[in-house]
Amino acid sequence: MTDPSAVLSRPPTPKPRPRVVIAGLGDTGMLIALRLTGVADVVGISTRPALVSGQELGTRLVDPSRWERTYVVPHRRFRRLDRVATIHGRITASDLDANTVTVEHADGAITVEPYDVLVVATGASNGFWRHDRVEGVDEVEAVTSDAAVRLASAPTVAVIGGGATGVSVADNLARHKLARAAGSSVHLFHSGDQPLPGYHPRARSWIVDRLTADGVTLHPGHRAVTPDGFRGDRMTTEPIEWSTGQPPFTADLVLWAVGGGRPHSAFLPADVLDEQGFVRVDAHLQVPGHPNVFAIGDVAASDPHRSSARNWGWRIVVRNVRAQLGHGRAKRFEAPEYRWGSVLGVQDDGMILVQPNGKRTRVPKWIAERLLVGAFVDRVLYRGLRPTT
Numbered sequence: 001m002t003d004p005s006a007v008l009s010r011p012p013t014p015k016p017r018p019r020v021v022i023a024g025l026g027d028t029g030m031l032i033a034l035r036l037t038g039v040a041d042v043v044g045i046s047t048r049p050a051l052v053s054g055q056e057l058g059t060r061l062v063d064p065s066r067w068e069r070t071y072v073v074p075h076r077r078f079r080r081l082d083r084v085a086t087i088h089g090r091i092t093a094s095d096l097d098a099n100t101v102t103v104e105h106a107d108g109a110i111t112v113e114p115y116d117v118l119v120v121a122t123g124a125s126n127g128f129w130r131h132d133r134v135e136g137v138d139e140v141e142a143v144t145s146d147a148a149v150r151l152a153s154a155p156t157v158a159v160i161g162g163g164a165t166g167v168s169v170a171d172n173l174a175r176h177k178l179a180r181a182a183g184s185s186v187h188l189f190h191s192g193d194q195p196l197p198g199y200h201p202r203a204r205s206w207i208v209d210r211l212t213a214d215g216v217t218l219h220p221g222h223r224a225v226t227p228d229g230f231r232g233d234r235m236t237t238e239p240i241e242w243s244t245g246q247p248p249f250t251a252d253l254v255l256w257a258v259g260g261g262r263p264h265s266a267f268l269p270a271d272v273l274d275e276q277g278f279v280r281v282d283a284h285l286q287v288p289g290h291p292n293v294f295a296i297g298d299v300a301a302s303d304p305h306r307s308s309a310r311n312w313g314w315r316i317v318v319r320n321v322r323a324q325l326g327h328g329r330a331k332r333f334e335a336p337e338y339r340w341g342s343v344l345g346v347q348d349d350g351m352i353l354v355q356p357n358g359k360r361t362r363v364p365k366w367i368a369e370r371l372l373v374g375a376f377v378d379r380v381l382y383r384g385l386r387p388t389t
């Protein structure tokens with residue numbers, strides 16, 4: 001017969017920790033992964049073994065080595081990532097009823113990863129600089145340097161697309177090129193009256209003046225014809241044709257920043273995606289019908305501008321995943337009406353932040369650089385980075 005006191009004194013079997021899978025360790029996935037290890041076993045799956053941050057393509061293409069120092073951070077440098085199981089690979093399928101994702105690893109192995117909570121943070125492609133192919137840090141750097149060399153040596157460059165990316169490239173390139181080579185020209189073609197759709201009207205007027213002063217030739221009202229199947233994912237040299245009726249334009253090099261973005265969501269079932277393939281989410285950034293699946297960042301149809309990355313959506317997801325696991329209460333995501341942020345990146349005269357109300361704040365260069373490479377990003381945002389080796 002069992003001694004009842006022995007049964008009473010047996011230590012309780014520890015409850016298994018929930019497993020959270022983060023799909024994509026980019027700007028948002030990384031911030032979330034680093035903050036959930038206290039309540040769950042976290043698995044981060046990403047096509048790159050490094051965080052390749054940011055949307056500001058202009059500074060990346062005029063000064064790649066400076067950009068790499070700040071914005072390409074190998075996973076091994078994140079101290080907190082030691083507590084996360086990382087997989088270098090690509091998610092190719094998911095079963096949201098069985099709670100699993102299928103991963104093709106960089107070395108070719110295939111595994112099925114179970115989850116209690118899935119966070120989809122796989123972003124979107126919007127040109128040759130952003131895609132969902134599996135690659136290493138060397139490839140990221142090689143693509144950037146190659147594009148920078150080609151752009152620097154092309155006398156006439158045409159940038160197609162008046163969103164933040166196109167504007168950033170055109171402006172940075174113009175100031176860089178015009179300062180160095182006589183006879184260079186940079187043209188920005190965009191379909192509306194002013195660049196920066198989605199930004200406050202005051203910000204849009206400011207950018208017209210700024211681009212003009214910096215030497216960019218603006219071509220409003222131009223909508224380029226894109227050949228069938230071409231997604232703007234390489235630079236071209238052929239004459240550009242316009243569906244808006246203007247004569248074709250020939251440049252030595254054409255950079256396509258036509259926006260729209262192709263969401264990296266092909267591994268998800270169609271019923272959780274909108275017509276364009278972005279992941280449907282509710283105000284808690286949860287996928288309707290799947291309370292244990294969240295989506296965030298450029299892949300998430302969170303608001304008309306899909307702006308949950310820059311509007312602190314990652315904080316909401318951290319909080320709401322914790323709530324889903326029984327810790328605290330959930331919170332709603334809210335986005336401002338207009339886009340905001342830095343458009344041109346850090347310049348010699350500082351970094352201009354455009355506000356949702358159209359006002360601009362200039363952050364002095366030394367403060368901007370300290371924010372980007374110093375205490376705030378290293379210690380606060382990323383919870384500790386190891387020095388570069």
Ligand SMILES: Cc1cc2nc3c(=O)[nH]c(=O)nc-3n(C[C@H](O)[C@H](O)[C@H](O)COP(=O)(O)OP(=O)(O)OC[C@H]3O[C@@H](n4cnc5c(N)ncnc54)[C@H](O)[C@@H]3O)c2cc1C
Pocket residue numbers: 023024025026027028029045046047048052053054055056089090091092121122123124130131132133164264267296297298299309310340341342343
């Ligand atoms: C704090 C903060 C401030 C910001 N400020 C600005 C600003 O001032 N100006 C501005 O323009 N923007 C700003 N942004 C926004 C910004 O640059 C983009 O919106 C952001 O990079 C999008 O992040 P993401 O995580 O959605 O995608 P990404 O950073 O693109 O990450 C997606 C990751 O998923 C990987 N991936 C893709 N498919 C798969 C797959 N099938 N399997 C596994 N991995 C996959 C990709 O390789 C990539 O690593 C800011 C963002 C943040 C977080």
